[in-house]
Amino acid sequence: MQSIYNPKEIEKKVQDYWFGNKSYEVVPNKNIEKFYCLSMFPYPSGNLHMGHVRNYTISDVLARYHRMLGKNVLHPIGWDAFGLPAENAAIDNNLSPNDWTISNIKNMREQLKSLGFSYDWSREISTCSEDYYKWEQWFFIQLFKKKLVYKKESLVNWDPVDKTVLANEQVIDGKGWRSGALVEKKKISQWFLKITEYSEELLQELKEIEEFWPDNVVTMQKNWIGKSNGAELYFDTTIDQNISIGVFTTRPDTIFGVTYIALAADHSIIENCNSSIKKFSEGILNSKDTRKTENKEINGIFTGLFAIHPITKKKLPIWIANYVLTGYGTGAIMGVPAHDTRDYDFAKKFNLEIIKVIDGGQKDNEVYTGNGKLINSKDFNNINSELASKSIIKYLEELNIGKAVSNYKLRDWGISRQRYWGCPIPIIYREDGEVMPVEQDELPIKLPQDVDFSKSGNPLDNHPTWKYTKCAKTGLNAVRETDTLDTFFESSWYQARFCSPNDTDNMIGEDANYWLPVDMYIGGIEHAVLHLLYARFFHKLLRDQKLLKTNEPFKKLITQGMVLKDGSKMSKSKGNTIDPKKLIDKYGADTVRLFVIFAAPVENSLEWSDHGVEGSYKFLNKLWNTGFVLNENKITPNEISTIDEKKLKIFVNKAIIKTNDDYCNRVSLNTVASTCMEILNNIQKCILSNNVSYATLFDSYVTLLKILNPITPHICKEISDSLNINDINNWPKIDEKYLTEDTMLLVIQVNGKVRKKVEIDANLNQNAIEEIIFTYDEVRKYTIDKNIKKIIYIKGKLVNIVVS
RNA sequence: GCCGAUGUGGUGGAAUUGGUAGACACGCUGUCUUGAGGGGGCAGUGGCGAAUGCCGUGCCGGUUCGAUUCCGGCCAUCGGCACCA
Numbered sequence: 001m002q003s004i005y006n007p008k009e010i011e012k013k014v015q016d017y018w019f020g021n022k023s024y025e026v027v028p029n030k031n032i033e034k035f036y037c038l039s040m041f042p043y044p045s046g047n048l049h050m051g052h053v054r055n056y057t058i059s060d061v062l063a064r065y066h067r068m069l070g071k072n073v074l075h076p077i078g079w080d081a082f083g084l085p086a087e088n089a090a091i092d093n094n095l096s097p098n099d100w101t102i103s104n105i106k107n108m109r110e111q112l113k114s115l116g117f118s119y120d121w122s123r124e125i126s127t128c129s130e131d132y133y134k135w136e137q138w139f140f141i142q143l144f145k146k147k148l149v150y151k152k153e154s155l156v157n158w159d160p161v162d163k164t165v166l167a168n169e170q171v172i173d174g175k176g177w178r179s180g181a182l183v184e185k186k187k188i189s190q191w192f193l194k195i196t197e198y199s200e201e202l203l204q205e206l207k208e209i210e211e212f213w214p215d216n217v218v219t220m221q222k223n224w225i226g227k228s229n230g231a232e233l234y235f236d237t238t239i240d241q242n243i244s245i246g247v248f249t250t251r252p253d254t255i256f257g258v259t260y261i262a263l264a265a266d267h268s269i270i271e272n273c274n275s276s277i278k279k280f281s282e283g284i285l286n287s288k289d290t291r292k293t294e295n296k297e298i299n300g301i302f303t304g305l306f307a308i309h310p311i312t313k314k315k316l317p318i319w320i321a322n323y324v325l326t327g328y329g330t331g332a333i334m335g336v337p338a339h340d341t342r343d344y345d346f347a348k349k350f351n352l353e354i355i356k357v358i359d360g361g362q363k364d365n366e367v368y369t370g371n372g373k374l375i376n377s378k379d380f381n382n383i384n385s386e387l388a389s390k391s392i393i394k395y396l397e398e399l400n401i402g403k404a405v406s407n408y409k410l411r412d413w414g415i416s417r418q419r420y421w422g423c424p425i426p427i428i429y430r431e432d433g434e435v436m437p438v439e440q441d442e443l444p445i446k447l448p449q450d451v452d453f454s455k456s457g458n459p460l461d462n463h464p465t466w467k468y469t470k471c472a473k474t475g476l477n478a479v480r481e482t483d484t485l486d487t488f489f490e491s492s493w494y495q496a497r498f499c500s501p502n503d504t505d506n507m508i509g510e511d512a513n514y515w516l517p518v519d520m521y522i523g524g525i526e527h528a529v530l531h532l533l534y535a536r537f538f539h540k541l542l543r544d545q546k547l548l549k550t551n552e553p554f555k556k557l558i559t560q561g562m563v564l565k566d567g568s569k570m571s572k573s574k575g576n577t578i579d580p581k582k583l584i585d586k587y588g589a590d591t592v593r594l595f596v597i598f599a600a601p602v603e604n605s606l607e608w609s610d611h612g613v614e615g616s617y618k619f620l621n622k623l624w625n626t627g628f629v630l631n632e633n634k635i636t637p638n639e640i641s642t643i644d645e646k647k648l649k650i651f652v653n654k655a656i657i658k659t660n661d662d663y664c665n666r667v668s669l670n671t672v673a674s675t676c677m678e679i680l681n682n683i684q685k686c687i688l689s690n691n692v693s694y695a696t697l698f699d700s701y702v703t704l705l706k707i708l709n710p711i712t713p714h715i716c717k718e719i720s721d722s723l724n725i726n727d728i729n730n731w732p733k734i735d736e737k738y739l740t741e742d743t744m745l746l747v748i749q750v751n752g753k754v755r756k757k758v759e760i761d762a763n764l765n766q767n768a769i770e771e772i773i774f775t776y777d778e779v780r781k782y783t784i785d786k787n788i789k790k791i792i793y794i795k796g797k798l799v800n801i802v803v804s
Numbered sequence: 805g806c807c808g809a810u811g812u813g814g815u816g817g818a819a820u821u822g823g824u825a826g827a828c829a830c831g832c833u834g835u836c837u838u839g840a841g842g843g844g845g846c847a848g849u850g851g852c853g854a855a856u857g858c859c860g861u862g863c864c865g866g867u868u869c870g871a872u873u874c875c876g877g878c879c880a881u882c883g884g885c886a887c888c889a
Contacts, residue, residue: 214809215808215809216808216809216883216884219807219808219809219884220807220808220883220884220885223807223808223884223885224884224885226885226888228888228889230889247889248888248889249889250888250889251889262889296887298887322887323887323889324887324889325887325888325889327888328887328888328889329888329889332889333889334889335889336889340889342887342889343889407888407889408888409885409888525883525884528883528884529884598816598817598828598829599816599817599829599830600816600817601817604816604817605882606816607815607816609815609816609830611815611829611830611831612815612816612829612830614830615829615830616829619829658820661820662820665820666820668820670816670817670818670828671817671818671820671827671828673828673829674817674818674827674828674829675827675828676828677828677829678827678828681828688845745824747823747824749823749824749869749870751869751870752823752868752869752870753870754824757824781856789869790869791869792823792869792870794823797823797824798823798824798870800823800869800870801869802869802870
């Protein structure tokens with residue numbers, strides 16, 4: 001063993017061993033407990049950044065720990081390789097998106113390897129490869145057949161200069177980020193996936209995972225799905241006996257307070273209106289601020305039409321209002337100005353009647369949105385809101401003019417992108433007008449490689465030949481769909497593909513039912529809603545396609561915090577980035593791994609500290625030097641202290657229990673690292689005092705190496721090889737003999753204040769302790785001449801004397 | 805506005821079921837080693853105080869023998885949603 005710690009040399013050596021031995025390749029084995037550990041796969045931007053390092057270190061540490069427990073651990077990696085940056089790079093550097101992506105992957109793969117992550121590299125997948133997206137196309141066709149995908153007109157951000165659709169984040173101050181042209185709203189026909197059919201399931205099945213997921217993520221998902229319970233009721237109109245208006249309300253108890261009906265600007269009733277009103281509603285539809293803004297003025301117009309109140313039979317004016325949303329509920333509401341702030345503002349502006357029907361102790365001219373006793377509500381007076389809602393729904397149902405209904409905020413998932421670098425949607429438009437999925441044996445529909453980015457617009461659409469084809473069945477001329485899929489499509493099922501990544505006959509093989517669900521999923525909080533919701537949705541789709549058996553893809557979720565420098569996010573524009581490669585060159589991968597684990601709890605943000613990295617490096621040097629000393633076997637104490645000997649053993653044994661809990665149950669990795677530092681400090685102290693046997697020091701050191709092994713695997717392997725330790729990859733066993741101490745540290749309090757700490761025989765009973773405590777001056781001082789009311793004894797820890 | 809989370813030394817953080825607040829580390833101070841620098845060793849390091857000691861986990865109050873931990877109110881920071889009837 002060398003006297004100097006040389007990370008560069010040993011890490012290369014150890015990594016060569018792992019790759020040469022295929023140490024981390026796994027196959028299903030029903031006799032062994034499995035553990036599927038996954039980090040969110042990266043977009044191959046070209047270089048690893050510290051956020052990646054942190055994310056992948058956490059999952060690697062957990063994968064290695066669970067392997068040490070004897071589990072069959074799947075820990076794969078791949079590339080979320082489709083997406084816009086590749087197209088931008090293609091335009092800027094005149095490279096093909098494919099070449100750019102592949103060279104980035106090559107570079108990042110090397111960086112991942114240099115960090116010693118224990119991936120099963122035989123399972124590496126890349127979403128831009130035909131083997132992967134072929135199955136996506138296949139699945140799209142299955143969904144098409146089940147009518148779970150459909151096409152509809154939808155608004156997009158349109159850059160009129162580049163003739164391209166922009167993502168929201170590409171619109172800066174209303175202008176296209178590249179062209180600077182004023183962005184327009186444009187309606188184009190796009191593909192949608194019916195996630196709304198699974199709204200209730202996505203909500204209900206959160207119950208299976210909510211105890212294992214961070215609360216905030218579960219809450220965000222619930223809010224996003226946005227279920228609200230209420231009723232749909234129907235108002236007859238004076239237009240025609242057969243025309244009625246349905247409204248959705250969560251407050252059926254306020255039905256007697258309805259004074260008008262308000263419609264969204266695209267409601268079908270508007271067809272019955274005169275041209276000036278139609279013009280008004282078109283104005284609302286085309287207005288720039290379709291979303292709420294602070295200064296958006298409430299606006300509306302009376303249609304000249306009336307509805308009939310279903311119970312009182314009163315005539316109610318029908319208005320068009322810009323605050324009524326299209327696409328939520330029925331696109332029409334009942335206006336109850338006394339008990340809804342928006343309705344109140346509207347009624348005030350247009351002088352509409354306000355009828356108070358809930359008594360909440362509010363003054364006249366005050367909106368009250370809470371619950372209370374009903375007033376002015378005929379048979380329902382004096383009933384409380386909640387009960388009244390139920391009774392009124394029941395009453396309406398009996399009369400066949402309403403029913404209990406739940407609504408969801410969740411909208412269908414728009415999956416079309418007017419882009420080149422994505423998975424082509426396998427649809428053809430035949431000359432006879434039919435929209436057809438392509439035949440299975442035509443899959444995959446490959447992206448053409450010879451594309452021209454110099455023209456504006458979608459390169460697939462511009463390609464001279466690609467989109468022209470013939471229907472395989474009829475021979476009729478056809479054009480291909482030139483939209484590609486949203487890249488969230490790829491990342492929604494990769495966790496299942498990792499289970500059988502090389503299966504050429506199936507999208508997902510039988511192995512998935514061994515490995516799934518993912519036991520530990522680690523990634524950024526920024527994916528709390530979209531990616532995690534889509535992946536959960538996809539899992540259910542795959543289950544209903546009989547490809548999977550479980551309901552949920554990810555059992556346990558950890559959202560790791562951001563890596564910050566000087567309190568803010570690292571970014572190229574700020575020039576405050578830290579290059580992991582340089583750090584690894586300087587200190588080695590183990591130091592970087594140790595630092596990101598030690599510096600903060602996994603879910604917290606991590607403030608970068610060059611000093612902190614130095615500290616981690618120093619620790620590994622100390623670890624190495626201690627190993628070197630033990631290797632030389634120079635320790636020959638002349639006198640052995642049985643007390644210190646036992647103390648060290650007990651400390652180490654307790655540390656095994658603590659760190660096991662930290663790794664396994666708490667996922668508190670920073671405290672594993674600090675406990676390891678304590679063990680080493682203790683060992684060094686014992687070496688210095690030269691009164692502990694070599695065997696005890698050696699055993700303690702071996703235990704330390706094992707506990708630390710998941711975090712800094714290179715140095716641990718190298719040292720253990722040098723010291724001929726052959727079971728470094730097994731979690732250390734506890735020696736029951738060394739868990740209880742002979743003495744205990746008793747804390748003596750008087751009235752809750754610590755007055756004395758004393759090391760006493762651990763076997764003393766309460767009576768003996770109550771006697772002993774009064775022998776100390778520090779205690780007597782506060783108890784003499786005082787009336788002792790009671791003495792509270794917490795076994796093995798603390799005694800509190802209560803005096804008056 | 806609504807929902808959620810967090811608040812502990814100069815800094816990152818620890819204290820897992822109510823039981824020694826500040827583990828571990830960074831930084832800092834002193835000191836030894838060295839020609840010097842780096843590196844390393846040892847000692848110290850929440851605040852106030854000469855000191856027995858007092859104060860101290862965002863602020864105010866409560867429960868308790870005892871509260872960083874539980875309860876109520878407030879403040880601040882961060883995050884999510886934001887016309888969803």
